[in-house]
Amino acid sequence: MHWIYKWRNPKCNGVLPPGSMGLPLLGETLQFFAPNSSSDIHPFIKERIKRYGPIFRTSLVGRPLIVTADPDFSHYVFQHEGELFQSWYPDTFTEIFGKQNVVEKAARRHLKMWSEQDSVEMKDSSATMIFDLTAKKLISHDQEKSSENLRENFVAFIKGLISFPINIPGTAYHKCLQGRKKAMKMLKHMLEERRVTPNKLQRDFFDYVLEDLQRKDTVLTEPIALDLMFVLLFASFETTSLAITYAINILVDHPHVLEELTAEHDAILSKRQNLDDGLTWNEYKSMKFTIQFINETARLANIVPGVFRKALKDINFKGHTIPAGWAVMVCPPAVHLNPSAYKDPLVFNPWRWEEMEQKGASKNFMAFGGGMRFCVGTDFTKVQMAVFLHCLVTKYRFLLVKGGAIVRTPGLQFPNGVHIKISEK
Numbered sequence: 001m002h003w004i005y006k007w008r009n010p011k012c013n014g015v016l017p018p019g020s021m022g023l024p025l026l027g028e029t030l031q032f033f034a035p036n037s038s039s040d041i042h043p044f045i046k047e048r049i050k051r052y053g054p055i056f057r058t059s060l061v062g063r064p065l066i067v068t069a070d071p072d073f074s075h076y077v078f079q080h081e082g083e084l085f086q087s088w089y090p091d092t093f094t095e096i097f098g099k100q101n102v103v104e105k106a107a108r109r110h111l112k113m114w115s116e117q118d119s120v121e122m123k124d125s126s127a128t129m130i131f132d133l134t135a136k137k138l139i140s141h142d143q144e145k146s147s148e149n150l151r152e153n154f155v156a157f158i159k160g161l162i163s164f165p166i167n168i169p170g171t172a173y174h175k176c177l178q179g180r181k182k183a184m185k186m187l188k189h190m191l192e193e194r195r196v197t198p199n200k201l202q203r204d205f206f207d208y209v210l211e212d213l214q215r216k217d218t219v220l221t222e223p224i225a226l227d228l229m230f231v232l233l234f235a236s237f238e239t240t241s242l243a244i245t246y247a248i249n250i251l252v253d254h255p256h257v258l259e260e261l262t263a264e265h266d267a268i269l270s271k272r273q274n275l276d277d278g279l280t281w282n283e284y285k286s287m288k289f290t291i292q293f294i295n296e297t298a299r300l301a302n303i304v305p306g307v308f309r310k311a312l313k314d315i316n317f318k319g320h321t322i323p324a325g326w327a328v329m330v331c332p333p334a335v336h337l338n339p340s341a342y343k344d345p346l347v348f349n350p351w352r353w354e355e356m357e358q359k360g361a362s363k364n365f366m367a368f369g370g371g372m373r374f375c376v377g378t379d380f381t382k383v384q385m386a387v388f389l390h391c392l393v394t395k396y397r398f399l400l401v402k403g404g405a406i407v408r409t410p411g412l413q414f415p416n417g418v419h420i421k422i423s424e425k
């Protein structure tokens with residue numbers, strides 16, 4: 001009884017935010033992961049905001065946690081990185097790579113291939129496209145030629161990312177650790193090979209990292225460099241492919257949006273002298289509606305349902321105390337679906353971005369995080385999506401053949417896939 005009492009009433013040198021710690025050990029994990037098919041704020045969060053307000057406590061996967069749906073507190077968490085809060089992810093700093101013609105070539109090649117099939121499942125196919133491209137640019141990994149399945153290791157890693165830390169064979173956590181271990185082993189092996197035989201013909205991001213490792217004034221160490229490669233590969237392919245799939249799903253359902261998008265891209269081609277030339281940076285910069293469309297996609301897709309931090313000290317905010325050591329989950333969907341920030345928040349309306357901030361983070365838009373750890377891949381993702389959409393709408397038409405339903409667990413999922421038929425115009 002004493003133990004249960006202590007579980008339900010954790011120690012705090014002030015006033016803990018209201019909420020329930022759920023069952024001993026399990027906490028409220030099962031409710032958090034319960035699938036939900038609405039696009040609205042996940043019922044786990046919505047019910048608790050109603051009951052306790054926008055900052056509440058809970059326990060997930062064995063950890064005490066403060067959830068914030070409060071724009072001010074979420075902003076405060078992002079702004080005090082390193083001082084009051086610390087990320088749960090490995091420390092990395094990086095620079096993003098890429099020339100858009102590489103992206104365009106990949107998009108054209110894949111679209112052509114897909115148009116020759118009866119139908120394609122967008123989530124899997126776009127993940128393959130993005131992973132192939134990123135893995136090639138970062139580490140010259142060619143999935144088709146390699147005997148090892150690097151992507152499979154990342155999929156296992158992602159699936160177990162938020163799970164009970166029980167490391168026995170069969171659990172998602174165990175598979176996650178194994179996935180990371182195998183991927184890290186492959187990366188380490190590559191690094192050792194590269195040291196012996198540097199890549200001279202076609203340099204990739206790994207070569208730049210290796211070069212930096214050899215400099216005297218570098219802050220990089222081998223483990224940091226390997227972590228960096230791992231984080232970049234992991235962060236890039238699942239997120240962007242979900243965003244592309246969500247975008248296609250939207251276009252299928254919103255012909256007037258597709259019409260305006262197509263008009264913008266047709267206009268780009270009509271101004272170009274040689275149609276075979278690739279997209280230019282200026283053309284990308286002129287894609288005003290496309291960027292509004294991408295922002296609205298990021299707002300409603302809510303690909304990252306929670307951003308995690310750990311409180312470094314006791315923190316007092318708006319009458320609540322966040323005890324040192326507790327985890328904090330900033331909840332972007334609650335901010336993105338707040339009717340006082342977005343009129344009719346569940347309606348897909350890219351035109352609303354005409355009056356809103358066009359890029360970056362704000363208190364009301366945190367699809368890519370905020371503060372010091374703001375997503376380094378934001379611009380790369382936007383370029384990738386814009387180039388893909390350009391290649392798609394200028395040359396192809398598409399229709400949904402099967403699937404398209406959305407479930408959140410609470411991460412975005414397409415349980416029956418999004419099967420589309422693509423054909424040349």
Ligand code: HEM
Nearest residue numbers: 235236239240243303304307367368369373375376377381
């Ligand atoms: C739709 C696509 C994407 C979404 C929604 C997204 C979302 C996010 C969010 C919310 C964060 C903040 C995490 C935090 O504060 O703890 C983040 C960080 C990060 N993202 Fe992305 N991301 C996307 C694409 C990418 C891509 C394409 C890359 C790399 C090529 C990338 C690399 C990173 C890295 C390395 C960080 C960590 C930065 C740090 O910890 O300092 N992301 N992303």
